[in-house]
Amino acid sequence: MSAPKPANFRALADAWDSPIAYAVELAKYYSQLNEAGYIMPAPDITTERNTDD
Template structure:
């Protein structure tokens, strides 16, 4: 099993935004960016680009 994901750097902002879905989604996106930068999450695929046929 891999290493545990780190605590969000923006945990307080995520907690404060809990009752506001738009603000919480924005803070969650920042946390996902943090996870990608630290290698704990694979970058999301860009669904707007065409994939090659296999």
């Protein structure tokens, strides 16, 4: 299954030359993919990991 075209495709293209703006638009696209069930939410990396696993 391939991912759909971003709903914010034009905003992504317009933000290409601005790393901060592009990161914001990319985060929006990842949210779209998450809501559509294409990706799982990122794990919480702020908690300690159990190194015994």
